[in-house]
Amino acid sequence: MAPVASKANPLLSKVPWRRIILRKISGGSIARAPSSSTAAESETVIAGTKFLEAFSEEFEIGSRKITLETGKIARFANGAVVLAMEETKVLSTVASAKSDGARDFLPLTVEYQEKQFAQGMIPNTFMRREGAPKERELLCGRLIDRPIRPLFPPGFYHEVQVMSSVLSSDGKQDPDVMAANATSAALMLSDIPWGGPIGVIRIGRISGQFIVNPSVDELSLSDLNLVYACTRDKTLMIDVQAREISEKDLEAALRLAHPEAVKYLEPQIRLAGKAGKQKKEYKLSMVSEETYEKIRSLAEAPIEAVFTDPTYGKFERGEALDNITQDVKKKLEDECDEEGLKVLSKTVDTVRKKVVRRRIIGEGLRVDGRRLDEVRPLYCEAGNLPVLHGSSIFSRGDTQVLCTVTLGAPGEAQRLDSLVGPPSKRFMLHYSFPPFCINEVGKRVGLNRREVGHGTLAEKALLAVLPPEDDCPYTVRVNAEVMASDGSTSMASVCAGSMALMDAGIPLGEPVAGLSVGLVSETDPSTGEITDYRILTDILGLEDHLGDMDFKIAGTRNGVTAIQLDIKPAGIPLDIICESLEPARKGRLQILDHMEREINVPRTQDGRNSPRILTLKYSNDAIRRLIGPLGALKIKIEEETGGRISVSDGLLTIVAKNQSVLDKVMEKGGIYKGVVTSIKEYGAFVEFNGGQQGLLHISELSHEPVSRVSDVVSVGQVLNLMCIGLDVRGNINLSLKATLPKLGSNTDPAVGESVAPVPQTPKVWKPVNNFQKEQESKDDPPMGVGESLSSIVIRSAAECDDEEKSTGLSRSCKDEVPMDAKKLKLGMEVTAKVHQIRAHGLVLDLGGGIRGMFRFETGSRRDFEVGEEMRVKCSSFSSKGIPVMTLVRN
Numbered sequence: 001m002a003p004v005a006s007k008a009n010p011l012l013s014k015v016p017w018r019r020i021i022l023r024k025i026s027g028g029s030i031a032r033a034p035s036s037s038t039a040a041e042s043e044t045v046i047a048g049t050k051f052l053e054a055f056s057e058e059f060e061i062g063s064r065k066i067t068l069e070t071g072k073i074a075r076f077a078n079g080a081v082v083l084a085m086e087e088t089k090v091l092s093t094v095a096s097a098k099s100d101g102a103r104d105f106l107p108l109t110v111e112y113q114e115k116q117f118a119q120g121m122i123p124n125t126f127m128r129r130e131g132a133p134k135e136r137e138l139l140c141g142r143l144i145d146r147p148i149r150p151l152f153p154p155g156f157y158h159e160v161q162v163m164s165s166v167l168s169s170d171g172k173q174d175p176d177v178m179a180a181n182a183t184s185a186a187l188m189l190s191d192i193p194w195g196g197p198i199g200v201i202r203i204g205r206i207s208g209q210f211i212v213n214p215s216v217d218e219l220s221l222s223d224l225n226l227v228y229a230c231t232r233d234k235t236l237m238i239d240v241q242a243r244e245i246s247e248k249d250l251e252a253a254l255r256l257a258h259p260e261a262v263k264y265l266e267p268q269i270r271l272a273g274k275a276g277k278q279k280k281e282y283k284l285s286m287v288s289e290e291t292y293e294k295i296r297s298l299a300e301a302p303i304e305a306v307f308t309d310p311t312y313g314k315f316e317r318g319e320a321l322d323n324i325t326q327d328v329k330k331k332l333e334d335e336c337d338e339e340g341l342k343v344l345s346k347t348v349d350t351v352r353k354k355v356v357r358r359r360i361i362g363e364g365l366r367v368d369g370r371r372l373d374e375v376r377p378l379y380c381e382a383g384n385l386p387v388l389h390g391s392s393i394f395s396r397g398d399t400q401v402l403c404t405v406t407l408g409a410p411g412e413a414q415r416l417d418s419l420v421g422p423p424s425k426r427f428m429l430h431y432s433f434p435p436f437c438i439n440e441v442g443k444r445v446g447l448n449r450r451e452v453g454h455g456t457l458a459e460k461a462l463l464a465v466l467p468p469e470d471d472c473p474y475t476v477r478v479n480a481e482v483m484a485s486d487g488s489t490s491m492a493s494v495c496a497g498s499m500a501l502m503d504a505g506i507p508l509g510e511p512v513a514g515l516s517v518g519l520v521s522e523t524d525p526s527t528g529e530i531t532d533y534r535i536l537t538d539i540l541g542l543e544d545h546l547g548d549m550d551f552k553i554a555g556t557r558n559g560v561t562a563i564q565l566d567i568k569p570a571g572i573p574l575d576i577i578c579e580s581l582e583p584a585r586k587g588r589l590q591i592l593d594h595m596e597r598e599i600n601v602p603r604t605q606d607g608r609n610s611p612r613i614l615t616l617k618y619s620n621d622a623i624r625r626l627i628g629p630l631g632a633l634k635i636k637i638e639e640e641t642g643g644r645i646s647v648s649d650g651l652l653t654i655v656a657k658n659q660s661v662l663d664k665v666m667e668k669g670g671i672y673k674g675v676v677t678s679i680k681e682y683g684a685f686v687e688f689n690g691g692q693q694g695l696l697h698i699s700e701l702s703h704e705p706v707s708r709v710s711d712v713v714s715v716g717q718v719l720n721l722m723c724i725g726l727d728v729r730g731n732i733n734l735s736l737k738a739t740l741p742k743l744g745s746n747t748d749p750a751v752g753e754s755v756a757p758v759p760q761t762p763k764v765w766k767p768v769n770n771f772q773k774e775q776e777s778k779d780d781p782p783m784g785v786g787e788s789l790s791s792i793v794i795r796s797a798a799e800c801d802d803e804e805k806s807t808g809l810s811r812s813c814k815d816e817v818p819m820d821a822k823k824l825k826l827g828m829e830v831t832a833k834v835h836q837i838r839a840h841g842l843v844l845d846l847g848g849g850i851r852g853m854f855r856f857e858t859g860s861r862r863d864f865e866v867g868e869e870m871r872v873k874c875s876s877f878s879s880k881g882i883p884v885m886t887l888v889r890n
Helices: 135-151 175-189 216-221 247-262 265-275 289-307 314-334 338-342 344-363 449-463 489-503 541-546 574-579 581-598 620-627 629-641 659-668 797-807
Strands: 023-026 029-032 055-061 064-070 079-085 088-096 108-113 160-168 199-206 209-212 224-230 235-245 378-382 390-396 399-408 427-432 475-484 513-523 530-537 549-555 560-567 612-617 644-648 651-656 671-680 683-688 692-697 718-726 732-735 829-837 841-847 850-855 869-877 883-887
Touching: 055 265, 064 175, 064 265, 079 175, 088 175, 108 135, 108 175, 135 160, 135 175, 135 224, 135 235, 135 449, 160 175, 175 199, 175 224, 175 265, 199 216, 199 247, 209 247, 224 247, 235 247, 235 574, 247 560, 247 574, 247 581, 289 314, 289 338, 289 344, 314 338, 314 344, 314 541, 338 344, 344 513, 344 530, 344 541, 378 489, 378 581, 390 489, 399 489, 427 449, 427 489, 449 475, 449 489, 449 549, 449 560, 475 489, 489 513, 489 549, 489 581, 513 541, 513 581, 530 574, 530 581, 549 581, 574 581, 612 659, 620 629, 620 644, 629 644, 629 659, 651 659, 659 671, 671 692, 683 718, 692 718, 841 883, 850 869
Parallel strands: 108 160, 427 475, 692 732, 850 883
Antiparallel strands: 023 029, 055 064, 064 079, 079 088, 088 160, 199 209, 199 224, 224 235, 235 560, 378 390, 390 399, 399 475, 513 530, 513 549, 549 560, 612 651, 644 651, 671 683, 671 718, 683 692, 718 732, 829 841, 829 869, 841 850, 869 883
């Protein structure tokens, strides 16, 4: 057969495999690489190699090597910088619109994003992609926005967008500070006018030693988390979370942070010198001097008359100022002054600012007539909504906040999906600013950046005084609802939240309060330096708007727990910031005095509406039987009772909104609440479950020997009991020790044992003056698991007395522990030790906590000693289930 010639694919034959000539692109020019190919080959289409010209700067701060790089990626952005610290890299880009859009404000937008690819993971969402911004992303965006916004020149109203993305994360460094520094470098490279650069640094403290640029692991051990932003000589932004740090130590941390943050400036300047663009001449929307003087002459006198009258309230003052603006507008319309009408609103606001600042600095008079260091009148009320777990109202002047507290199971903690930090948090404070609180109409949609920021600030302030998780297993949600706003609602939320938590019975380490400190200053127009200033305690909303800074400080009597500083000018000297700490402390102490007069200790937890939480320990097999296949029984119990059950390894946690719901859940699980009706020598009779009677035998009272029943229980006492079965006559057997922890026991129940929970120690936050008898303390050992429970034959009192008389062991029966027949068979021989010597016999230790009885026979040996070993065998069981042993003779 003739060979078949292979046919080449005509399409593939035209592709010049291995003949591609590469091109090099360097500095924007294209150069062809030399080639020895034939003329025919040189005519083919070729691909080239592009060389990206990159510029970088390396430096070191706080033992961390940091790299700034530009030119490799995001080349079309107005400015783009990648900042790297170890294996964590963050990209920040900036872009600006071509026109100002005829507006009178700076539309600056900052977006920070953490995508899951940065840690090598796929999002655990249905669409497997990132969705709306998370709370952490909004907070990091605010952290970048606050220090860069004051440095844009006045009148620059072009839209600016900053986008920061985490490219990779090793989990060791928090990318938020890195993104802020990268944004500063990107603005320096762009053609956008900006008064930077800035440096942003994080300071921690472990064992009294300050740490610059701490890692995430170091921050978990630190009692201070300070983020500080500055220019070369002025402070721009401060954000603090601390555990009651003193003002003196805080000032030391601030003075350490400034020179460390300044180290970021020179590398940015050098990088801008290498790769930066020439700053473009943007159009600035400025008010002409002639227009300003014309509007000032019309508005200044009536504005000053309004501000000199302290009887005006917030809305009355605002209405009067609006009327003045309308009067000026009519005069400008009569004169057909188009330029003045365009800038009327902003110019009148400038006039207001100068009038207020002149009165404060020159005369020491505030808008509402207060002294500079005076706190507004206060109103405090705790427990105003008694049905809730906790509630409070706090008013400072016209600012009013209603706080509520809701407690839940540990499994209801919020799950966090971030690159760094803990996977969940059990304490949440949600701040809400509805439109009605300022008498406006608005629409509530999605997460609000301002609400998230204020809520997080109040949350950080209270987090420092919460008891440890081992002592308080609750998940806590605080809702701060602003009812009226006239300045510093976030600090009012701290005060109201502290009272509401104590009203919920949570023992805070210390009550927490907060207030805002403001600044009014005069500057030299030629140098921009502050020549005179006044510090204001507890500022109004108007003083916040017309002043230079909003310095929110929260803490206890012992120190500061949270700080947030926002400013309007291009920086404030650090000395003024540190000087503001003392007026804030004095004002905070005044507020704490009022709060403590309303509530100074946590409420007791004995109210019918108080939440209940119970932690029980089971074997894993028992938990599986209790919750059912796929949790079917658990779901059924929750639906029928309204309680919530959370399961972890060996632990079952029940959370109920009140005691009655908890009782229903416990009954579904085999635990009943009963009342002791009578006490006998051998036990107590208990009424439970709507009139049923059961016997609580003396051996089921405690894991320790009990000599008298009345030492443990009394008639009328309410007990939580476990039903352990029925005897041969159908009588109900109850156990108290099955609901108590057995100290020193670390063994788990064997597979197949009863699902009865052995310890029933309520894991609650123990409030002061709690009348409940609780057995927990810091020195208690961990919960153990008790022994298995056997069935006990119930007899009448007469039968028991007859038996005791016949055996002569009336005393020893009280100390004997019942024996499970499955563990000891008739005729089984064991080696026992003499545990106790009685008049008519011995109590034997059969091992494993099992006790047996040995009767003396006539003429038999009786000179036994405690601890002596003897070989015995099981000959029978008493009516109580106690094994009766006989001596094995050689």
